[in-house]
Amino acid sequence: MVVSFAQIREEYPGVFSESCPTRVVLDHVMSKWGVLVLLALTDGTIRWGDLRRKVDGISEKMLASTLRTLETDGFISRTSYPEVPPRVEYSLTSLGDALMERMLPLMEWVAANADDITAREKPARCGPSEA
Amino acid sequence: MVVSFAQIREEYPGVFSESCPTRVVLDHVMSKWGVLVLLALTDGTIRWGDLRRKVDGISEKMLASTLRTLETDGFISRTSYPEVPPRVEYSLTSLGDALMERMLPLMEWVAANADDITAREKPARCGPSEA
DNA sequence: CTGCATCCTCTCGGATACTG
DNA sequence: CAGTATCCGAGAGGATGCAG
Numbered sequence: 001m002v003v004s005f006a007q008i009r010e011e012y013p014g015v016f017s018e019s020c021p022t023r024v025v026l027d028h029v030m031s032k033w034g035v036l037v038l039l040a041l042t043d044g045t046i047r048w049g050d051l052r053r054k055v056d057g058i059s060e061k062m063l064a065s066t067l068r069t070l071e072t073d074g075f076i077s078r079t080s081y082p083e084v085p086p087r088v089e090y091s092l093t094s095l096g097d098a099l100m101e102r103m104l105p106l107m108e109w110v111a112a113n114a115d116d117i118t119a120r121e122k123p124a125r126c127g128p129s130e131a
Numbered sequence: 132m133v134v135s136f137a138q139i140r141e142e143y144p145g146v147f148s149e150s151c152p153t154r155v156v157l158d159h160v161m162s163k164w165g166v167l168v169l170l171a172l173t174d175g176t177i178r179w180g181d182l183r184r185k186v187d188g189i190s191e192k193m194l195a196s197t198l199r200t201l202e203t204d205g206f207i208s209r210t211s212y213p214e215v216p217p218r219v220e221y222s223l224t225s226l227g228d229a230l231m232e233r234m235l236p237l238m239e240w241v242a243a244n245a246d247d248i249t250a251r252e253k254p255a256r257c258g259p260s261e262a
Numbered sequence: 263c264t265g266c267a268t269c270c271t272c273t274c275g276g277a278t279a280c281t282g
Numbered sequence: 283c284a285g286t287a288t289c290c291g292a293g294a295g296g297a298t299g300c301a302g
Contacts, residue, residue: 016171021245026163032158033295035157039139040147055147056147057149061265061267061296087263102237107153108138108142108143109233110160113156113229114152118155164275179284214283216283218284
């Protein structure tokens with residue numbers, strides 16, 4: 001690994017420590033659903049129901065739970081309109097924006113390489129190469 | 132969110148789909164221990180025992196499991212020396228290197244901001260501000 | 263529409279003991 | 283030293299029903 005990128009260990013020698021706050025934040029933003037919810041929010045403000053439909057496979061429980069965690073962390077903001085039926089909108093805060101600025105390059109790389117990576121594990125992923 | 136960063140949704144509209152390979156890779160590299168193991172490997176080649184001691188709190192089971200997953204994905208390489216006692220070394224592959232190139236900026240940002248983020252949740256984290 | 267409460271399942275992950 | 287095998291508890295996470 002290039003040295004210039006590995007300086008995190010010098011600046012933050014405690015990142016490997018069990019008690020490091022980094023662990024907590026990492027668990028939130030890099031959780032199975034946290035990543036996808038945050039990514040969905042890079043689109044801009046979005047309603048609860050739209051979010052649920054957008055993040056394929058997420059349950060209501062996990063969506064609510066994930067949103068609350070990320071809101072507590074300060075990554076997203078929740079706006080509730082006193083209407084009936086209710087309308088609630090979520091969006092990234094400036095902190096969340098800063099986070100995603102670093103996360104998106106990683107996501108794009110993963111999205112671009114995921115096929116090749118998983119393909120190597122399952123001999124034939126789709127095409128009838130030798131069946 | 133700045134538009135230039137949000138183009139992942141246009142290029143990879145399937146990232147939100149449950150069956151997208153991205154989900155699998157994401158689960159591996161952004162898992163609780165996957166991140167830390169990969170980060171530890173940015174130091175360069177390292178032995179099994181050193182790795183275990185470095186990543187504070189990881190069990191033998193999870194270390195072995197994490198390493199096998201990441202090796203299968205092609206992010207790390209395993210070199211076993213036919214000696215006694217045995218010696219096994221792990222290091223990043225070029226693929227793993229490319230991954231960490233995108234991951235480290237994120238990690239550094241998280242490490243730099245984790246204190247503030249978690250501090251907001253626990254009114255006083257260390258200092259006797261008002262107790 | 264936007265959640266919360268409950269129940270229940272299943273996997274993650276820790277502890278321990280054992281092998282080459 | 284570098285793992286594997288087994289057991290087991292805790293918590294993640296899904297399904298359903300209900301409330302505001």
